[in-house]
Amino acid sequence: MCDHVKITVWNEFRHEKKNEKVRKIYPDGMHMTLANNLRRQGNFELKTATLDEPEHGLTDDVLNWSEVLVWWGHMAHGEVKDEVVNKVQKRVLEGMGLIVLHSGHFSKIFKRMLGTNCSLTWREAAEKERLWNIEPGHPVAEGIGDYIELPNEEMYGERFDVPTPDKLVFVSWFEGGEVFRSGCCWERGHGRIFYFRPGHETYPTYHHPEIVKVIGNAARWAKPRLVRPHVCPNVKPIEVIKPREVDLRNLPAVS
């Protein structure tokens, strides 16, 4: 039972409605493909949520239920309401895990959690990507060999403007000549965050077994160890404090 995780997969779900090419790969939306593939991959309970549902599908009930939230967005980051971003941030700081995928690097929630621009260089040329596993002992890389190879992906290149990851698990090689820190771990508050680069909407990346395996591993890794609401308490001393006058007569001279 130690690896049971309750996961909500959130998807913008717009490309799939507008672009036949994308719909062909993800007929019911990326969230459904990913949720179904994750279900087969581990001891997971899964929900999905999308932008156009009320509260973007992220009601208090859904957020309180979720141990890990997976986030994919791209063309409509600006439509995500700040109230929802606030609630997700609060939950992550209390302990919920957050897995941000691909173009989610520019989502409000990712930038909010990290505090940086989260920018990068990019190119859409269906090129080859090879994700090197540089931390084979890390839980997120469990069962992954030396690398994962994807025949077609969008390129993301350095400099990736994020805080230095607590742990860097994957580094990508791209056919066109770039590299990228493509699997990054951070902790914020009591929550764990994993960014995973692959997943452009026009390629079948979330059908790839090893990509799904990494996302499942990340969910197990990001499952809360404790959930604790925010407090900033006024506390009593434990030891006796000796009363002492504040001496304002002899302010030390600054050299």
Added chain:
Amino acid sequence: MCDHVKITVWNEFRHEKKNEKVRKIYPDGMHMTLANNLRRQGNFELKTATLDEPEHGLTDDVLNWSEVLVWWGHMAHGEVKDEVVNKVQKRVLEGMGLIVLHSGHFSKIFKRMLGTNCSLTWREAAEKERLWNIEPGHPVAEGIGDYIELPNEEMYGERFDVPTPDKLVFVSWFEGGEVFRSGCCWERGHGRIFYFRPGHETYPTYHHPEIVKVIGNAARWAKPRLVRPHVCPNVKPIEVIKPREVDLRNLPAVS
């Protein structure tokens, strides 16, 4: 010339107006005391800015001039306009240094940069604080001995809800029994951030020569090495990319 720094000291400047006890210690405001003391401490040019000035004194001209911004706030964090916070964040990510003092742990700009609640435990009991220097070779600790002792300070205790610092320079011991990570370094974008704990308004902390020395050291450390505006460019490949059909017929089965 390698240690010349242009510094703006920002202060909320409200306690000094309302509370005679604070005014006695900082007759022209904390910002003036700190600016004057810093001026004697290094090769610094100094400006000050306060909440009640237009744009809180942080016009584009002032921000563009500043290499390092020092921030003290407490009772009016909520009055700082989001537009100003946005501009300060943008500047820090471009390279400007940011030094956040004491109760500034709850300022909008500090929480924005770090993404966490920045909470802690606290107590106002005029107790003794001893800041241990755990990184004597770090530029921020230059010229500081084994510890700095303050006879009277407000207590801040762990858990301090911030991302793990890139470097922890000072750890405080409090008479009442607590400890605190009181000198913390982070990098965000191209900018460097230093949080320094001491400085409650009712004690003469910013008259203390070693406290001023640390803030001056931090300014030299946080001076930008480069200033670079935010970009997220679409780039051409450097190497030849072999055209390759996206194969949708044989989507790999997920196990």
Added chain:
Amino acid sequence: MCDHVKITVWNEFRHEKKNEKVRKIYPDGMHMTLANNLRRQGNFELKTATLDEPEHGLTDDVLNWSEVLVWWGHMAHGEVKDEVVNKVQKRVLEGMGLIVLHSGHFSKIFKRMLGTNCSLTWREAAEKERLWNIEPGHPVAEGIGDYIELPNEEMYGERFDVPTPDKLVFVSWFEGGEVFRSGCCWERGHGRIFYFRPGHETYPTYHHPEIVKVIGNAARWAKPRLVRPHVCPNVKPIEVIKPREVDLRNLPAVS
């Protein structure tokens, strides 16, 4: 089964033989007390090993069996054979966990793994220690409240000369005025290392339930995720490398 761990507790086992005061607290040696207390604390299999056994009790069989090695030493660090240190280091780099206790900070194996002097300041005055839990969500702190208080301990103070820990879990407050980073995590090779400060031989520290709980937590955290022997392979290219003459005619001029 996910938290089953095979642990070997290694003890120098000299103080107990020479000093009646120590023998009174640990009649069969610290290793026996700690092993027995750990046994009650989790799903652990336990072995012990001591300095005066052949190969210090750390035969290949014992090391290969051990998922986590706990190390206590003090007065006879120099008697530990380099061959044994080499073998332990090799095993840790392959994946075995290592928990170093108290005066083990000066053991050969700890200095070997970290590369630094591992020095500190110290005092034996039976003073009060309070270990603050600064990462309540970390596996090593599971079930521990805001702090652990020990009525009598030897003091260790900063600067602790170790590489910046990957994660700092406990910070100690001492009655005599010092602080110390007393619970530190590092990863080396495929292995995880935890240093835990308390445990002077003349105090009953390893009878304290919360101290035992932390050591048990650390064992679960340090259990190998993978075990992999050292290799440094010559590898074939994955992509085609274009033959290219090394051009020595136009060595670039250095400005």
Added chain:
Amino acid sequence: MCDHVKITVWNEFRHEKKNEKVRKIYPDGMHMTLANNLRRQGNFELKTATLDEPEHGLTDDVLNWSEVLVWWGHMAHGEVKDEVVNKVQKRVLEGMGLIVLHSGHFSKIFKRMLGTNCSLTWREAAEKERLWNIEPGHPVAEGIGDYIELPNEEMYGERFDVPTPDKLVFVSWFEGGEVFRSGCCWERGHGRIFYFRPGHETYPTYHHPEIVKVIGNAARWAKPRLVRPHVCPNVKPIEVIKPREVDLRNLPAVS
């Protein structure tokens, strides 16, 4: 004067004597080429030292003079005497900077400082290497653009078995399909360590102006901020310690 550095370049100096191809590129040895190129690059004083000199050229006088030691070795790591390694380690922990180049990843001093195997994958195929600058604001990357391109280099691939760098400055892309963390910073004791990947003896890498510039930058970054001999002092309490009996009657029961 703030960027003046005293540098000793240490070279094994064996390939140059045995291999005509290498001698053609480095007629007086790599150390002479590198020292001469560094001299033109900054406000540096330079010495050189080689394996076959008495004490490998690293006498107490040379080590005490040196602020930064640059290390290149490959075929004769085993011939470096342990006494010399001990002395260099001691100096680095006291504050001296250490820059380890290319095949120096397997030197005794690098493995000693880091505690790991320092292994990697490798291939000699004269392939193209592109070092991406992922920390353009870091002092080591000063004046370097988005990347440095080398037409011919030996390949080093991940996993590079080193402790997670404090800061990762360069990541290499290789023509044959691999990536590598090729510019890594660590701090150990009071000293700073930089590993820089390029520099196979059969290619003219240390004639390349940007490679020399990075090594010069690293020397300025690694220059000691303080030099302090190792101590582990017994210290007196600062605060009064209340005498307290060690209570052995009621040893807490372990649950």
